[in-house]
Amino acid sequence: KDSKLLLFFLYLHEKPPKATKQKVTKEPKPNKLRPLKATGEKLHQAVTKPPKGKARVKLTAPPNQVHQPASILTRVVTRGQFQKVPESLTLMAGNTLELRCRGRSVRWRFPAYLKDEDEGRLRCVIKHFERHSQLLVVNSRATDTGEYSCWSFQCRDSECQDGEDRMGKAFIFFTGQELFVPTEDYYEVVQLRTNHPTLLPCQVTSPLAKVTLHREFPPEEVAVDGIDISYDVKRGFVIHRPRPSYAGSLFCMASLAGMRQISTKYMLIYVNYPSSAPKPTVSASATTVRAGENFNVTCTVFGEPEVAVDFTWEYPGQQIGRPPYIRECTDLARRGGQVQQESESILYIDEARAIDEGLYTCSAMNLQGTTTISTRVQVLPATPAPGGARSG
Template identity: 60%
Template sequence: MVSRACCWLSWCLLISVISAEVQEHGRTPKAQKKRGFKAASPGEVKPPGAPGGKKPEADLSQKTLQMEAAAPSLPASSILTLVLGRGRFQKVGDSLSLRAGDPLELRCRGKVVHWRVPVYLEEEGKERLRIKHFSRHSQLQLVNSTGADTGEYSCWAQHCQDGEGAEDEARQGKTFIFFTDPEELFVPTEDYYKVVQLHSHQPVLLPCQVTNPLAHVTLHREFPPEEVPVDGIDISFDVKKGFTIHRPRASLAGALFCLASLGGLRQISTKYMLIYIKYPSSSPKPTIQASATSVQLGENFSVTCTALGEPDIAVDFIWEHPGQKLGRPPYVSEWASVVRQEGQVQQEAGSTLHVEEARAGDSGIYTCRATNLQGTGTATTHVRVTRSSHVSPAPS
């Protein structure tokens, strides 16, 4: 009897505990288990920091997936890594510095990989450079590095399908590597003097590259000896390239050189002999005119071609005329003068083709071609050579 009463009390106590638990959570244990498979809606999750706002495991995994989806794609250089040792890799940035003499090992991910290295290394360092291709990556190894190996190293992966490969622009990597040399601040070159054409219509680069990005570099004129101001607008400096003259002018012509200093070491670069060449803004537009459009046999005539342009811009003239078929050498005179038109000073260049004692073969089209550094313009005219219409009177 007593055992039956204990069992009855235990059963009642168990029912009471379950009822209390159901009232507290507002659902049965079976319903709670089902909810674990249902994706939680944003409205059901309390913001971080709110009282009782602990997130279920399902919400944490969902946020992780959202962050991965929203994360930006890796930069192109992520396919290029620096090998630090066995099983140790480091993604390269825009540039890195190594000591001259140290070995270099780069790895580029991809099935079909191509490399590009500094020109000096391609021409002079083939014995020190080794490239190996594997199934999923390619490896570049350089030993006995020197300051001359300083430059840009890049790779790109090709996407090949059905035997045809195409460059994958999204899979490219590059970095600029400085091989610092305590005795050479500038990348060595065999040229002591280098002639550089200073074109008026386009920027020009003075490629005085340094082996150490910490070197302080200035631009100087040899005579008169003075420092050339670098303002970042007319002239700018890039530690990877050198000095760029964005607005060339005649006053910069002459001998220039770069001066690098680091610690107690000062060195000068190759001397650059700048030759200023003024480029016209456009090709010439010649006009042509004959002294007469119709001449008689035996008469003299001329054809003149003129072109307006900017002062001090050379214009060359070339003639094509019917007399060439007869073997007649051309007799040409040329000139250039400064004229003012519409308030602007311009140069008028001209060429005149003289034809003496016209023949029947001189009849036809005369073509003038005017050429400057920007291009060629053409003009044509027609001259007709006729027999005399005068008839001598018959004798009486």
């Protein structure tokens, strides 16, 4: 026991060995991108160059993540603050609209009412700068509702051409006390063509307005099923299948927040519009006649019923002012199991002369176009009378 205490006492009083100086080397700075540790740090991948002789692998984004070209149209919200213009934008009437379009050579398209001068109102102002163009609308109104678009040109030296994917557009509503864009006419005449959709352009100033279509007499609401008739908030009502029953006086009615208004009244006139230009045929009663004889040239068109066809003639006798004698008629005829309209124009030539020889041209015209067709007539000298006196 005493020996253990002696050893412990000697251990406490023993001097520690002298420390030797060691060269201190600075620890290298860690890379900014470090491998993942178990402490939950974010994953960082060190970018290293591939060794020589090995091909590089180019990473490509998935198709749905491919970068799309940015729109060149922006709106100035406040000084120095810009906003990408959405496809549809609603502003209060009276506000100032400032749009900017990027490009060195820019063109604008905007509602037609902005082109008209109005006393007491600043016009639409367009300014061009080196790298963009500015469109400014002050004291906006409901009539300014519509599509605003711009496009730029790619210019090299003095030549400019349309740039691809360099167009921006937006439909802007200016809402206020007017639910419909005002027009100057109380009535507007619209043709219902059998082969073409018909637009009733009752344009609202708010996309939230509920719009219905009505007949003036007898007073009733017209059904909108999306097939025969559809509604587009940016255009109005579209009649895809015009019928005679749609003819008459129609108007649109809009309601929003307890307010109700009606649009301009549209007088719809049904027109059996032809599907194609006329296809006339022309024939002469005789291709060769003697001087002094009578003949006629007939131009015929078979087409759709109730489609008007107009005829015009060109003939040799016009050179000396010979008056035309023309008779026109229209009748229904059955051809190939179908009922067609036969339109006919007949040009009469009395007592043919040498000047009447030549080309007879008929032009048939309808709403789709004009078709021209010709035939030639030869005039021979008159036959000498039998038993005529002999000279000698």
